[in-house]
Each structure stands twice: as C-alpha cells, then as structure tokens.
Amino acid sequence: NKGNITAMRVVCAPTLILISVTICCSLTEKQLNGSSPNIIIMLMDDMGWGDLGVLGQPSKETPNLDAMAAQGMLLTNFYTANPLCSPSRAALLTGRLPVRNGFYTTNAHARNAYTPQEIVGGIPKDEILLPEMLKKNGYISKIVGKWHLGHRPQYLPLEHGFDEWFGSPNCHFGPYNISVRPNIPVYNNSEMIGRYFEDFKINLRTGESNLTLMYLMEGMDFIRRQTEAKQPFFLYWAADATHSPVYASKSFLGKSQRGRYGDAVMELDHSIGQILSLLQNLGIEKNTFVFFTSDNGAALMSGPQESGSNGPFLCGKETTFEGGMREPAIAWWPGHIKGGAVSLQPANVMDLFTTSLALAGISPPDDRMLDGLDLTPVLLNGSHQLDNRPIFFYRGNEMMAVRLGQYKAHYWTWSNSLEEFKDGVNFCPGQEVPGVTTHDQKEHTLQPLIFHLGRDPGEKYPLSVLSKEYQEVLRSVSAVVQQHRKTLAPGMPQLNMCDLAVMNWSPPGCEKLGKCLKPPKSAPWKCNWPH
C-alpha cells in the first residue's frame, strides 16, 4: 500500500521531514503572519475518552470542554503512546515512542512501567524535549502539575528545557510513614516547597484538596506574566485530580452526579474554562494554540468512585485496547481552527511535539527518528492527507497492535494475569470478549486479530481470517509493521532498576525547610512490573 509507506517515510527519513516542515511553515506563516503563537497543552491524568459531555458522558457535566470543542476542533481518533502515565508523557514531550526514548522496561515481556519514587531512571540527557526546542524561537516554558519523567535531580523539568515548574515529580500517592517512604515533594521551580499530605493536603476520606485550584492559579499567573512581557510561551498544564486518589476543592465536592470522580472532572472543566476566558480577556486567544487531552484511558480498576469512562471502548488504562489508549482531544485556536470542526484523523500525543514545532516555526530535530507528525494541515485546513498514517500500540517493548485507517490489528492481546485478575485487579470490568481480553499474553503475530474500528469501535468482532477484507488489510498492515520494525532502534531502557535509596528523601531545597530525610543504603533491584 503506497499511501502507508509514504506516511511512514514522512516521519522516518530526514529528507522527507524537511518536506513536511516546508509544508508546515508555509501554512503557519500564512496563518500567523510571521508571529509564533503561544502553546498550551492541557494533559489530564487517567481521564477517559467518555468523560466529556461532547463525547457522550450521559451526565453532560463538562460545559467548558464542550464549548471548547464547539469553538475548536474535536479529534475523535486521538491516541496516547502508551496506556500508562510516564511513558505517555515522555512520548508527548519528545515526539518519540517510549521504546525509542527509553521509557520502557525489558525486565519482563510486554510490561507497562512508570516512575514510582523508587525508580532509578528518568528521561535520558540525549532526548530533546519540546521546551528545549521551543527555546530556539524565544519561548518561555512552564510545567504546572505532574512531571513523571524521573525525580532524581538530573531528570527534573528545569534540567530539560522548562523555565518554570509548579508541581510534583510523581503521583500524589500517600500518606507515607516517612521512616520507610517519604511523602512526594511539591516543587516550585528547582526546589521543593513542601510535601503532599504534610504541607499540601489531600483528605483521603472526603476527597478534599485545593491542588487543582493552585494549578489553575499558577497557570493563569504564568500566562499573565508572559503576556505582559510580550513573550511567546509554552504552558504544559498537567493537572492530576482525576488520578486516584481523586480529589476536588471544597466548592466542587458533592456537586457532580458522578460522585467524587465527577467532582474532579467538574473542577478541571471549570479551570479550563477559566484559562480560555483569561486568554480572551487578555486578547491573546487568536495567538494561543490550546490542546486538551489525557495521558491514558480511564483507570477502570479503581472502581466507579475513583475512575472515569472510556465510552464505547474496550477495557481501560494498562491495556492496548481502545479504552486504554484512545483519548479525548480538542484543539482550540480562534481565528485559525474552525469552530465546531470534527476530525477523524488518527493522531497521537507525539504529534503534539511536531505540531508545536511547526506552529513555532522551528525545524524538528533531524538526527533522530520522530514518531509525531505535523498536524497543522489537519487542524488548520481539515486536510485528509495523513488519514492512512499508522498508530502503534505498545506495552513495554512489545508492539501489541497497530491501527491503519479504520483497521486495528492486534499482534498480542493481554488484559492482565489470571493471578492478578483472581485477586480482584480488573482492567476490563463488566467486559469480556473471548479470545481478545485474554488473561495470558496471547500471541497472534502469524495471524493478527483484526477489527474494523468504524463498524466495531468496541473491538468485539474480529474479522474472519478467511475474508477477502482480512487478507487485504493484513497485506497493508504487514508492510507498515515491517517498515516500522526495520527502522526501530530501541533506546536504553530507563525503567528497569529500582532502589529505595533514590526515593524523595532529600530533594533540592529540603534543607531550607528542614525536610531532608536520610536515605537508606543503596540496594538496587530489578523492578517488578506485573502488568
């Protein structure tokens, strides 16, 4: 299939990347009249595709996101790069699959791995992150919220291109007994200013915490300052209220029909409305590209009070079914993106890297493979030229599945192990598709399970291998997979080693607060990744 190969080449070959850049720049020049727009990426945590009113949440409690979609473009076929937080975020910021940028493990086959505080690794020095690239054109960058690309000093945001940070390096788990495990620190720029539960409260009983409000204030303050300074900016707003333990501010608690999870969604929706209003009040909305999405599917294993909805899709977080990796996505840029537009373009978080560079008029790095495409033709002109680009679904270092056009071929299927499932860990509650939601790692590499996602978005009806349709699709998909594998050079795996000594005992700044703790002796082990 010629179309596929061409789409592949655009990302793979440096010479062709130049062509795509040329397209993007002429486009953006036209749209921008020479100036580079501000860029805001709003990344939710464990929010599901089906959590937005505009994507079918029956309670319809996201008026601000629904309005954002009505004023911008809704992308209904948008994916993350991994069904788990850290690799997904590393992919977004590098434009590269986790298997390339090192955010994966080889400790066991096809395992999701992330950055708990005992992880030794983090984002490698030789990866180039979006804020580093944006500096070339004078952007100032801030991350508000969860980082999750490693918490040891060399891995922190300000070491990787961000100018400012307010948030934490890891998930807001806890409270911990500080003698065995320190509470997660909260940073302001390069120093910690306190710890979760100790200084930044989350009431696990009531769900009350004002962290989203703090993230909102930090984000708005940054926008105001940069606007006053007439400084192009990149804001990466990575709020985490919808990750278990789910929380909301007092004024939102009990307000949703969906319980505590819904309260958190309502507060995030409200905050996003506030940010968009601020852009309009400052008069910079026509010069600010905003993209909303989530890091992986809803964490169905957390139950109805602590997790969201993946709409009509199969399973959730941790899996490479649609429920694990299809994400809500809205692009907003008044005057540039047509209001009420819907794009069916298969796209993913890595495209945000390439697209942001295109918008900023910066050539992407030409010394490495990038997996992201420049979506500006889609966003600004509704182009269909990228329709046939593949989307890869990885779990650890295994390509579990690939989507090409409307078809998705599963080369491996796995929900979770029977042992864990019997212990009550269920990634697909209420769902079971025989031969698909398998509890063993089932190999289909010789004869992949193929679904037509248009007719069967829930991945319930594999095509008959005897059908002409199957044979034709297999031919196209095989060519794409072969090409992908041929050019795939895995990065050094960063998520193999764990060590209690590397936990957040004494983050920078702890001495000023009297919050330094004594680490135990280093005793690294190979991390155990059960999923």
Add this chain to the structure above:
Amino acid sequence: NKGNITAMRVVCAPTLILISVTICCSLTEKQLNGSSPNIIIMLMDDMGWGDLGVLGQPSKETPNLDAMAAQGMLLTNFYTANPLCSPSRAALLTGRLPVRNGFYTTNAHARNAYTPQEIVGGIPKDEILLPEMLKKNGYISKIVGKWHLGHRPQYLPLEHGFDEWFGSPNCHFGPYNISVRPNIPVYNNSEMIGRYFEDFKINLRTGESNLTLMYLMEGMDFIRRQTEAKQPFFLYWAADATHSPVYASKSFLGKSQRGRYGDAVMELDHSIGQILSLLQNLGIEKNTFVFFTSDNGAALMSGPQESGSNGPFLCGKETTFEGGMREPAIAWWPGHIKGGAVSLQPANVMDLFTTSLALAGISPPDDRMLDGLDLTPVLLNGSHQLDNRPIFFYRGNEMMAVRLGQYKAHYWTWSNSLEEFKDGVNFCPGQEVPGVTTHDQKEHTLQPLIFHLGRDPGEKYPLSVLSKEYQEVLRSVSAVVQQHRKTLAPGMPQLNMCDLAVMNWSPPGCEKLGKCLKPPKSAPWKCNWPH
C-alpha cells in the same frame, strides 16, 4: 419520600391531572399565544443511544441530529417503555405502559412480545391513541412508516385516529415464499399498494432500498399540504431502516465508516435534516414541535453490520438494562425550546402522549391511568420539579426494574436463557457483569440490585446492601413500587395468541392489485416468546 408520591399522583389521580393540565395550558398559552403547534414525532427503529455524534458515536456521522440538538434540547435520560418494538410504540401512542394497554403476554414469565404477522391481537378498541385525542383540537394526523400495533383490519392506523398512513404494519422481514408466508404489505392509507420484496424492493445482499427516501417524501408532502391548508398536524414519522435487515438508498450505501448500519443512520440523519429545513423554509418552525427518539436499544444480537451502539450502557434490545431502554432524544422547537439545552430529566415515550396533548391544549383522558407526564415545564422552562418521577422497566408483565432519581433498582435480572445463549443469541456481546447479566431469570425482589446511574451508568457495580446509601434508596424505591403495584390494573393481554390464518394474506386493497392470497384454516396456538 413525599416527592415521589406526589409525582406518582400527578399521573394517577384525575383531580391532580387537572392541576397538571392547568400548569401546562397556562405555559403553552404563554408560549403559543393561543395557537396549537404542529407536532412531529420521529421514532427510529432499534437505533441506540450511542448512535448519535452528540451522544458519543466516535465516527460523528449525524451532523443533522447534532445540529438539531444544538438548536434544541437533548434529553440524556430518556427511556422507552419496553425493550421491544410493538409494546414501545403502543406505549408512545397511548401514554400508558404496555401492561396497561394490553401489549404484553402472559404465556410465560417476563417475556417480551410483539406483533409478527401471525399475531392475533392488536391495539384494543378501548385504548385512546394520540391522534384520536388530537382530533379534538382539529389536528390532521399521518403515520409514515412502521405501525406495529396489529395488522388485522380493526387494528390498523386509520381505525385508531390517523387520517393518513404510508407504510407497513409489520417489520420488513422477508422475502417469504408466499405459499407458506405472505410478504408484508405496504399501505397507502386504508389499502395496500404492494408488498415488500415483490413491489417495494430491499436488496438483502447489497442493502439497497429506497424506502427511507419514500418515507421522507411522504412526510414532506404531508407537511406541505397541511401547511398550505393552514391545518394543525401531527406527523408520526416511524422510519425503520436501522432495523435488521438494515437498508439505505443507493446514494448512501458505502458512505459511512460504520458499514451498512451507519449508511442507514446517515440517510435517516439526512432525512431529518431535510424535514427540519422544510419547516424552516415553510416558515412554520416556530409553530412545530419536533421530537426525535427510538423505540428500543440497539439490537446488539444482530452483529456489527446490522446493529448500532448503546454507548456506555449495558446490553441492548430485549433487556431491561440501560442499553435496552435508554434512548437518544431531542426536542426541537425554535423560539420555544432554548438551543443547546441539555435536560437530565428522567422521561419516557409515554410522556410524549401527555406532552403533545398539553401542547395542543387538550385535556388528557380522565377515565384511565396514564403513565406519561407533561414535560412542557422541563422543555420550555428547564424545570426540575419532575426529577424524582419513577421510570419503570417491564419485560412482559413483570416489573424488572425501576429508576428513581439517579438510582435504578433491579427486582429481576435476565439477559436470555442459557440455551439460546449457547445457540449464539447474545443480547450483551462482549459484556458480562456477574450476578447482573444473568442467564436465568433471577429474582431480587427481597433485596433488589441497586445501581447509581450517575457514578455507574454501565450498571456494573451494585451498591453494597450493607451501605446506608442502599438502605435509604431501598426505602424510597419500595414506597414507589408499592404505590405502583397498588394502582396497577393490567389490561387484557393482546400478545398471547398466534395463528397462521391471520397473516397478511389478503389485506384490504389486495383485490385491486391481484395480490390476495388464500389463508390457511385457522389454527390458533399460544405464541412462543423465548425472550
């Protein structure tokens, strides 16, 4: 719970009905300045809640319905009265539960029954249908499409208040060998004008049929004629293209990303857009109330090419889970219903009877129990006064479940029998909730399974019976159920007897066409209803 009881009484006690009528009339007078609006009810066949873009269909292929919602009110908690076609339609037109109007069977426990052409019964003479009531205020009524309330002469639409009919009395099954089973007739008013497959083609191989186009033309012609005659009208537009065998006109075949089912949806969406445009072109949109909904959930047992989506809900057609009975619903009336409104009001098809009468300024019948409420306060003023009205979920003569507020209590659960299931008949493909999607008729009357539909729209997590929440809900629900049972007088069951002699052998008008067939000798039997 006082609110519930009050809500019940409004429907039950004649004196209180008068009160509700008084409310409605003062409202409608205000809105209408004295004139009665035209009424159009668009009832789809087996279309699911999740088939509309605005309700989360990922392919977003219903621009006209989405626009209709943007210009009108979307009701996300709207239900049918039964998870099967005939009883649902009988309930809509009578404002009464099937167990009251006779559209049920007592041949076996908790069975869905309908009107195949061997059915002996039909809509009883003493039921009062909406078009009969509307006549009192001078309305002319037409049904376009599927009737399904009985096909013997005394049961046909023109015997029950409709002035015109274009369509068929039964489902478009076939083709049949006419010696054993006649093909279903198509009527124009009181006489047949041909038969499916013989004269009105449906190509089962390609899915091509121009029936939706004919229904569109018939509906638009009726609207034009009544508008010219300055005649208030009621159009009941009951297209059936999304019922298996699914069909579409040539110009829509292959156009959808969702296969043939999606083609049918696209044509229906297009047709609805045409009808709304016609109203605007005729300048009568501010005097025409339009309501869009479906007769039951998507028929998941028909597979991905021939059935739709129930979004995030459990199971589908034939079941009393949300997927079987929650319906897409849009109310449209420019200048009266606020554009872009969303109502969470629990409502159902029987409310369309009472609401239509309120709009027409006609008092509902006061000699019988009605199950429909007047929704005009909700539609016109966004009132929440009816929030706590109950919704009953019946299968045959058994109240399987009841919804009250956000809670749904299942007194019986059943998907289908293990025998049928093992034969491949699956009402919940890919879904299985232990103890909920049971294959035996499981009684929970002493301790109903209770779900919170806000937190858990997919009915996957029954509340713990030990929780305070469960105990409180059970108390309110029990009072409502007790009240409901106390006042329930089942009608004479119409769907018990079958007879080959009553099939469409010689419908009125057959002699003019030379299409009369000789019926076999009457040999009635008790119909077998397996579900």
